[in-house]
Amino acid sequence: MNLSFDNTEVAFAHKSNRDLKKAYRLFQTFNYPFLVNNGPKLANLALSLRLPIKGIIKNTLFAQFCGGESISESYISARQLHENGIGAILDYSVEGEGTEEDFILSYAELQKVIHEAANKPEYPIAVFKCTAIANFKMLEECTEAIRASKEVSFSENIKYNEFNTRMKGLCQLAYKNNVKLLVDAEETWIQDAIDEITYEYMALYNKDTAVVYNTIQLYRKGRIADMQKRIETARQRGYKMAFKLVRGAYMEKESERARDWGYDNPIQDSKQDTDDDYDAAIKLCFDNRDVVSICAGTHNEKSSLILAKLLKNSDIEKNDDRFWFAQLYGMSDHISYNLAASGYNVAKYLPYGPIREVLPYLSRRAQENSSVKGQAGRELSLIQSELKRRKLDI
Numbered sequence: 001m002n003l004s005f006d007n008t009e010v011a012f013a014h015k016s017n018r019d020l021k022k023a024y025r026l027f028q029t030f031n032y033p034f035l036v037n038n039g040p041k042l043a044n045l046a047l048s049l050r051l052p053i054k055g056i057i058k059n060t061l062f063a064q065f066c067g068g069e070s071i072s073e074s075y076i077s078a079r080q081l082h083e084n085g086i087g088a089i090l091d092y093s094v095e096g097e098g099t100e101e102d103f104i105l106s107y108a109e110l111q112k113v114i115h116e117a118a119n120k121p122e123y124p125i126a127v128f129k130c131t132a133i134a135n136f137k138m139l140e141e142c143t144e145a146i147r148a149s150k151e152v153s154f155s156e157n158i159k160y161n162e163f164n165t166r167m168k169g170l171c172q173l174a175y176k177n178n179v180k181l182l183v184d185a186e187e188t189w190i191q192d193a194i195d196e197i198t199y200e201y202m203a204l205y206n207k208d209t210a211v212v213y214n215t216i217q218l219y220r221k222g223r224i225a226d227m228q229k230r231i232e233t234a235r236q237r238g239y240k241m242a243f244k245l246v247r248g249a250y251m252e253k254e255s256e257r258a259r260d261w262g263y264d265n266p267i268q269d270s271k272q273d274t275d276d277d278y279d280a281a282i283k284l285c286f287d288n289r290d291v292v293s294i295c296a297g298t299h300n301e302k303s304s305l306i307l308a309k310l311l312k313n314s315d316i317e318k319n320d321d322r323f324w325f326a327q328l329y330g331m332s333d334h335i336s337y338n339l340a341a342s343g344y345n346v347a348k349y350l351p352y353g354p355i356r357e358v359l360p361y362l363s364r365r366a367q368e369n370s371s372v373k374g375q376a377g378r379e380l381s382l383i384q385s386e387l388k389r390r391k392l393d394i
């Protein structure tokens with residue numbers, strides 16, 4: 001089958017007429033800034049007041065973007081994806097207060113996620129955020145120390161040791177169970193500490209195959225040079241380099257902090273620069289496929305097509321395990337389902353957690369799909385095309 005992201009029939013084949021109409025109505029509400037900006041806050045308040053709105057959220061926003069409130073509840077969505085040739089990446093989306101108790105709970109939950117991936121074909125990959133298991137301030141201090149090339153002894157830092165123990169626990173568990181483990185990227189002022197430890201465990205556990213993946217945000221300046229350096233190190237030291245490639249999710253926050261603190265903005269000067277570096281990163285990884293594996297986490301059609309074409313015109317299979325595409329559940333199904341139907345490796349982040357705890361995640365998805373952030377219409381027009389193709393009234 002020829003790959004086309006315009007094929008809404010393939011993209012929405014898994015959705016009944018009723019579900020498609022429901023999705024249309026939901027994406028339409030994202031065009032109302034008041035609802036997007038205040039909806040999740042009001043929902044939180046209503047839940048605190050024990051107003052009976054849980055069912056409404058669960059049936060609408062939550063159903064569109066999340067798998068369930070628990071791993072077991074998410075399995076239905078994972079199975080539906082699997083039936084369409086798409087993997088699910090269980091994404092524990094609870095954003096805790098950052099207490100030691102939260103870290104212990106998250107660590108236990110993430111171990112469960114890796115076990116699920118080890119035992120069920122529906123979950124080819126696992127993922128986590130370091131801030132779910134580590135103190136933000138500690139990561140910030142470590143990043144400052146790394147940048148200042150200070151001779152700090154991390155081993156004297158109790159919080160760092162706890163983080164290291166959990167990090168090692170997760171990477172080792174993934175290694176023993178042959179599960180790909182993605183480490184999400186976060187704010188630049190904590191990222192060096194995340195990079196440092198992730199590359200350390202990559203050297204340890206990626207000896208034969210890619211297990212631990214570090215995330216590269218191509219909206220940052222200078223990432224290509226950094227990747228080149230990392231690839232060379234891996235080649236010299238004899239392990240596999242594995243990257244998740246994303247553009248980056250904290251652009252406004254990054255620019256604001258740089259302005260407030262008076263340092264150079266780490267973000268590229270334009271969207272075009274980000275796009276150029278993203279596509280250059282794909283090419284760099286493809287050219288170094290003797291040692292590099294990637295997961296291309298993007299909703300960008302052009303970048304997805306670039307990787308798809310490289311694979312199609314190469315000497316390796318389209319579904320070579322070194323190359324994966326990934327999108328978020330409830331978004332860009334036209335990319336995921338069409339790639340899968342054409343025989344590529346595709347997985348979707350499947351967020352889960354108790355409704356109240358995933359509200360911040362849902363709020364970000366609503367923002368992203370709203371006119372406020374200029375993304376409005378992308379999903380909506382695809383759903384509209386499919387409704388038209390099915391000759392359905394809205």
Ligand SMILES: Cc1cc2nc3c(=O)[nH]c(=O)nc-3n(C[C@H](O)[C@H](O)[C@H](O)COP(=O)(O)OP(=O)(O)OC[C@H]3O[C@@H](n4cnc5c(N)ncnc54)[C@H](O)[C@@H]3O)c2cc1C
Nearest residue numbers: 184185219246247248249270271274297298299300326327
């Ligand atoms: C599976 C998956 C995993 C992800 N994991 C992470 C992660 O670990 N860490 C993380 O930070 N994000 C992550 N993201 C989010 C990602 O970084 C993007 O925010 C999001 O996917 C939108 O980018 P895009 O590639 O889909 O395409 P597009 O919609 O084409 O690009 C939008 C992105 O371009 C960049 N951009 C926009 N305007 C400008 C500008 N003026 N100058 C410079 N750059 C600009 C921003 O990064 C913006 O998010 C993930 C996304 C997916 C799909």
